Amino acid sequence: MENRKTSAYYENRAVQFGVVSTEWLAQAQSATVHPAPSPPLPPSHNDADKPFSVIEEFNAWRKHPDLAEAVAAIRALAAVIRSSKATTMMQLEIQLKSASDSLKRWDTTSISLTAACDLFMRYVTRTSALEYEDFNSAKSRLLERAEKFGEISFKARNIITMLSQDFIFNGCTILVHGFSRVVLQILKFAAQNNKLFRVFCTEGRPDRTGLRLSNELAKLDVPVKLVIDSAVAYTMDEVDMVFVGADGVVESGGIINMMGTYQIAMVAKSMNKPVYVAAESYKFARFYPLDQKDLAPALRPVDFGVPIPSKVEVECSARDYTPPQYLTLLFTDLGVLTPSVVSDELIQLYL
Amino acid sequence: MEARRAPRAVIDPKVRRVGFFAPPDRSRSGPPDPISFDISPTANSLSPVMIPPPRHSSESLSLHARPAATSPSGEESVTAGSYSSSSEFFPAPMSPAPSSYSSRTIADDGDFFDSGKVASSFPRGGFDLTAMKASSVPASELTTGAVVNADSLAIREREKADKGGGSAVEVKDQALNAKQKKEKTTKAERRALQEAQRAAKAAAKAEGNKASGTLASVNVKPARAAKLPQKVDNASVAASEKKGGDRPQEKDRKKDVPQPRMQYDDKSRVDKAKRRAVVKQTEAKNRVELFRHLPQYEHGSQLPDLEAKFFQLGPVHPAVYKVGLQYLSGDISGGNARCIAMLQAFQEAIKDYRVPTEKTLVRDLTAKLSSYVSFLIECRPLSISMGNAIRFLKSRIAKLPLTLSESESKTSLQSDVERFINEKIILANKVIVKHAITKIRDGDVLLTYGSSSAVEMILLHAHELGKQFRVVVVDSRPRLRGKLLLRRLVEKGLRCTYTHINAVSYIMNEVTRVFLGASSVLSNGTVYSGVGTACVAMVAHAFRVPVLVCCEAYKFHERVQHDSICSNELGNPDIISTVQSREDVNHLEAWANTENLQLLNLIYDATPSDYVSMIITDYGMVPPTSVPVIVREYSREHVWI
Numbered sequence: 001m002e003n004r005k006t007s008a009y010y011e012n013r014a015v016q017f018g019v020v021s022t023e024w025l026a027q028a029q030s031a032t033v034h035p036a037p038s039p040p041l042p043p044s045h046n047d048a049d050k051p052f053s054v055i056e057e058f059n060a061w062r063k064h065p066d067l068a069e070a071v072a073a074i075r076a077l078a079a080v081i082r083s084s085k086a087t088t089m090m091q092l093e094i095q096l097k098s099a100s101d102s103l104k105r106w107d108t109t110s111i112s113l114t115a116a117c118d119l120f121m122r123y124v125t126r127t128s129a130l131e132y133e134d135f136n137s138a139k140s141r142l143l144e145r146a147e148k149f150g151e152i153s154f155k156a157r158n159i160i161t162m163l164s165q166d167f168i169f170n171g172c173t174i175l176v177h178g179f180s181r182v183v184l185q186i187l188k189f190a191a192q193n194n195k196l197f198r199v200f201c202t203e204g205r206p207d208r209t210g211l212r213l214s215n216e217l218a219k220l221d222v223p224v225k226l227v228i229d230s231a232v233a234y235t236m237d238e239v240d241m242v243f244v245g246a247d248g249v250v251e252s253g254g255i256i257n258m259m260g261t262y263q264i265a266m267v268a269k270s271m272n273k274p275v276y277v278a279a280e281s282y283k284f285a286r287f288y289p290l291d292q293k294d295l296a297p298a299l300r301p302v303d304f305g306v307p308i309p310s311k312v313e314v315e316c317s318a319r320d321y322t323p324p325q326y327l328t329l330l331f332t333d334l335g336v337l338t339p340s341v342v343s344d345e346l347i348q349l350y351l
Numbered sequence: 352m353e354a355r356r357a358p359r360a361v362i363d364p365k366v367r368r369v370g371f372f373a374p375p376d377r378s379r380s381g382p383p384d385p386i387s388f389d390i391s392p393t394a395n396s397l398s399p400v401m402i403p404p405p406r407h408s409s410e411s412l413s414l415h416a417r418p419a420a421t422s423p424s425g426e427e428s429v430t431a432g433s434y435s436s437s438s439e440f441f442p443a444p445m446s447p448a449p450s451s452y453s454s455r456t457i458a459d460d461g462d463f464f465d466s467g468k469v470a471s472s473f474p475r476g477g478f479d480l481t482a483m484k485a486s487s488v489p490a491s492e493l494t495t496g497a498v499v500n501a502d503s504l505a506i507r508e509r510e511k512a513d514k515g516g517g518s519a520v521e522v523k524d525q526a527l528n529a530k531q532k533k534e535k536t537t538k539a540e541r542r543a544l545q546e547a548q549r550a551a552k553a554a555a556k557a558e559g560n561k562a563s564g565t566l567a568s569v570n571v572k573p574a575r576a577a578k579l580p581q582k583v584d585n586a587s588v589a590a591s592e593k594k595g596g597d598r599p600q601e602k603d604r605k606k607d608v609p610q611p612r613m614q615y616d617d618k619s620r621v622d623k624a625k626r627r628a629v630v631k632q633t634e635a636k637n638r639v640e641l642f643r644h645l646p647q648y649e650h651g652s653q654l655p656d657l658e659a660k661f662f663q664l665g666p667v668h669p670a671v672y673k674v675g676l677q678y679l680s681g682d683i684s685g686g687n688a689r690c691i692a693m694l695q696a697f698q699e700a701i702k703d704y705r706v707p708t709e710k711t712l713v714r715d716l717t718a719k720l721s722s723y724v725s726f727l728i729e730c731r732p733l734s735i736s737m738g739n740a741i742r743f744l745k746s747r748i749a750k751l752p753l754t755l756s757e758s759e760s761k762t763s764l765q766s767d768v769e770r771f772i773n774e775k776i777i778l779a780n781k782v783i784v785k786h787a788i789t790k791i792r793d794g795d796v797l798l799t800y801g802s803s804s805a806v807e808m809i810l811l812h813a814h815e816l817g818k819q820f821r822v823v824v825v826d827s828r829p830r831l832r833g834k835l836l837l838r839r840l841v842e843k844g845l846r847c848t849y850t851h852i853n854a855v856s857y858i859m860n861e862v863t864r865v866f867l868g869a870s871s872v873l874s875n876g877t878v879y880s881g882v883g884t885a886c887v888a889m890v891a892h893a894f895r896v897p898v899l900v901c902c903e904a905y906k907f908h909e910r911v912q913h914d915s916i917c918s919n920e921l922g923n924p925d926i927i928s929t930v931q932s933r934e935d936v937n938h939l940e941a942w943a944n945t946e947n948l949q950l951l952n953l954i955y956d957a958t959p960s961d962y963v964s965m966i967i968t969d970y971g972m973v974p975p976t977s978v979p980v981i982v983r984e985y986s987r988e989h990v991w992i
Contacts, residue, residue: 252965252974288965288972290790290864290897324974340976347970347980 054080054099055106066181070116070282071153073103077120078146081139089138093125109298111248111256115285116153122349123149156280156333157182161189164278164331168195172240175200175232175268178258179209180245182278184216186331187243191220198223200235202260206302206316209258229260233267242268246279249332251288251346253324253339255279256295259317265326274328281332284346289321616643637924637942639949646732647921670699671723675730684832686736686870686906687776687804693727693737697744698768706757717748732920735871735879736906743771743905771905779903779969780805784812787866787901787967795820795863798896800852800887801880802832803868805901807839810866814845821845823862827852827883829926829952852883856890865891867958869902874982875911876960876975878902882953885915888962897964904968909982915956924950 057079061072080099086092100117107113124145160182168174168190176183176199187199199217201210201224214224227235242264246255255261255277265275289295300318308314324339334345614620638647667675674696677683683692700723706712724741727733733741747767751760787809791797797820799806810822822845826833837849850858865887871879878884878900891898912918927950928939942948960975970981 251972253976286971288974290899290964294790340974343974343977344980347973347977347984350971 054102058103058106068112068153068181068280069110070112070280071150073113073116074120074146074150074153074282076103077117077124078143078150081124081143081146084139088135092139092142096121096124109296111250111285111287112283115248115287116282118286119282119284119349120146120149152333153280153282156282157185159333160278160280160331161186163336164276165190165193165195167241167276167329167331168197170196172197173200173238174198175202175235175239175242175264175273176213177202177242177244177261177264178204179207179213180278182280183243183245184213186278187217187222188220191217191222198225200225200227200239202226202232202264203228204258204260205229206300207258229263232264236267236271236273239268239273242273242275244275244277246277246283246330247319248287249277249279249284249330249342250321251284251286251343253327253330253342254289255322255327255330256289256319257322259320262292262320262322262326265322269326275326276329276331277327278331281334281345284342284349286346286350292321295319295321614644637946637949639951641916642919642921642951642953644917645919645921647924666719666722667726668696668700668703668723670696671726675727678727678731684830685802685804686734686868687780687903689734690736690740691772691776694740694744694768694772697723698765701761701764701768704761712757712760713748713751713753717745720745720748735908735910736903739905739908740771744768775905775969776903779905780808782969783901783903783967784809786972787899788813788816788818790864790899790967790972791818791820793819796823796861797821798823798825798855798858798862798865798887798891799836800825800833800865800867800884801827802836803866803901805903806866806868807836809901810840810845811843814843821848823848823850823858825850825852825855825858825883825887828930829922832881852886855887856893859890859894859896862891862894862896865896865898867898867900869900869906870955871906871908872900872902872966872975872978873907873912873957874909874979875913876963876966876978877912878958878960878963878966878975879912879955880958882915882956885956885958885962888958892962898962899965899967900963901967904970904981904985907968907978907982907985909979909986912957913959915953919956920954922952922954924952927952 054076058072058076061067061075062069064072067075077096077099080096081092084092084095086095100121104114104117124142164186168186174187174197176187190197199214199222201214201217203226204210204213210226214226217224244255244257244261244264246257248256250256257277268275298318299316302314302316324342327339330337330339330342337345674683674692677692678689683689697720700719701716704716704719706715720741724733727737744764744767747764751763755763783805791809791813795818797810799810799822813820822840824833824837824840824847826837826849828851833849837847840847848858867878867880867884867888869878869880869884873879878888880900888898910918924942928942930936939948939950942950963975965972966975966978968981970984973981
């Protein structure tokens, strides 16, 4: 695994999905040799003697299966403020900046991580009255804002769930791609409110997310049908809408998501089916790809189940970019937006 | 006369807004702004040729009356009559009744000048007098009242539109009274007569009895009152008058209403403009029908004429004169170059400016500036970037605190202009280059059209950074500006291919990115740029090549345009008929004599936003749909500058 530049983000997601693959098995084997990872609770703040590591904190938060990586990053950054020993605002800001940079460096391919760190910095350091207060009150103010941002991000999923309920009507067929916790929550909530609908899950190779998702949905007694990725166009006739999550929302209004989303969106658009994206607002990134190759490559090894001869290359990019013209609406905690509004929001936020 | 009026009312669209608009005067309090934006985004702007309102607290009385007056007038009474009048104008920024504002712009120089002055000094006593007439205000009266109080009143109104109170009538009556004090010329009487007829007709159409009844009830001479509504129709005349470079005319402050760009298909207006023009232009023969609304003059005749008049043109500062000549001859071309040259000329003019006795710096300097701008327009129509820069300068002048001395004001203005050039043009270009560099990868083939300063900087900088790429320069007749760009690129060692626009579909399948410059980007994402840009963008779109437009934010405009016809610039048709260095190709030598032949040389065209993948500005990389957001943020920023 080490010799290939695998995106840590996707690795983590694979772990969370609990998909068993050959790589995972190999990893599990090696894990038995080394000690088990640290417990999933954040380290206590009492050990002042131990130097504070934002990465450790971040990793600790990340272990929560329900917590999005970006929210974990935000919480970690909030912890940086809390445990900072700086005595001036400048020092604190520098510490924050370096913590944010190290988090971003930890995984350069993750858009939501970068976006969340940037947004956090903007949000937290935007308070204008900071210069005039004494340091402690300013610090507590900063901390308050940081926690609030963490809360907002955490609650974003609930807001999105509420907003999207109107779009699911009785008797509809939804096509879902990839395992997005937001989408799962939406469907869960709809099912709990006794809406009658059925779901088509794409298999989602190489992550095989479809298997996990269909498992979850079956527990809710929602009629689920698994389709292989190639059968999307075949089944698109029966589908009423497509629901996907997003790893990142870019400035043009398009999304970066698991490989296959672009294909599905294109098919849906040509058959006039709406494509809905559920994304929290901290995923909005100031990034504008012009085509698929404009993204930083995020690689994910593909497990074919059989050994591949070495001369054969494998396309192992983990994600693709869906341009905004294929998307109908974005459900975010800022409201239900059209793709062109994303840039407006970004401009307002960053300028 | 009436027959002449009526057809115009029919032909002109209801609300036509073309031209450059300035945001409403920001010194106003907050609440008016949202309203004005609701009414019409472009309504709240001044044309760059207008003078911002003077600031005299004593005159505030008359002002606040207007908005209240016009509103209770009732849309029903005013709008009907004012609709035809507002056909060429924009609704007033604040007031819901459009006509009143628009009517302001009309003017006969002398009349308004005096009336404005008199009205401004009108004592409080006038209140009672006017208040009595409040009840019996007919629609036409309101219009007239609005008209008269063009300058001082209108402007202050806009500022204090949030204050209600008073009555429009009092304003109107002040104006009317003011008029009484001044000796009316016979022209006014004639106009009054015309207007009475027209107003009666309009009122009869709108309200029937009410108009005629109230018309009679006005105690002021009906002729006078009637004259004013007529002015509403003559807004276009006012536009043409504004084209003249006379300073006293500018001082009338009738330019609060956003002025539509003058439409050149109306003979009367064109004649009026010609009478006042500094540059003698002869109209071209064989004009294309579709473009009759744009000015087209014989080229080659103006330059010697202007040069001869150099020492006679007192009002025009030599630096401005020089820039005007350079525009005429085509020595300076390109949005940024023209804008910078103009601003530097204005800096010089401000430096040499001396306030005449008994005049205020703000008003007089703005008037002078407007006269310079009129002169420049006669040399060559303003580009949108120049319009925005002029608007900025005028707003800075208007915001000068009264406590500053003359020299302090002048240095402050000069430093403002300097800062504008540095921040909005030079630094903005640097930021654009920084963003655009990230979109150039090794192995790219970049296509560019024409010669854009921003694109040139990007290509040179990318080359300096060591990126490996090829450039395709697409060029087109008659200006062949691509040749200059090609020369500069090859000098620096870039690998270039040069072709004409006929071959753009041939070469496009090798291209990976298209970089285009823009003269302006409009609110609906349309890119307004040199003619041929739309073609290149369309072909690129067909080949699925991303199109990146590089444009500084100060060039954005809140106008919306769907085609290249309603607003454009016509160049010299003679250069189409000849090919340089090919004297044997002279089939069109006598084209002007052929009645059926018309040559069209368009300068700009409009590229729809669908063909544009992204716009690179100093605000970052944005999709074309975000331009109105930036226009909004940008104009707000003006307040804090």
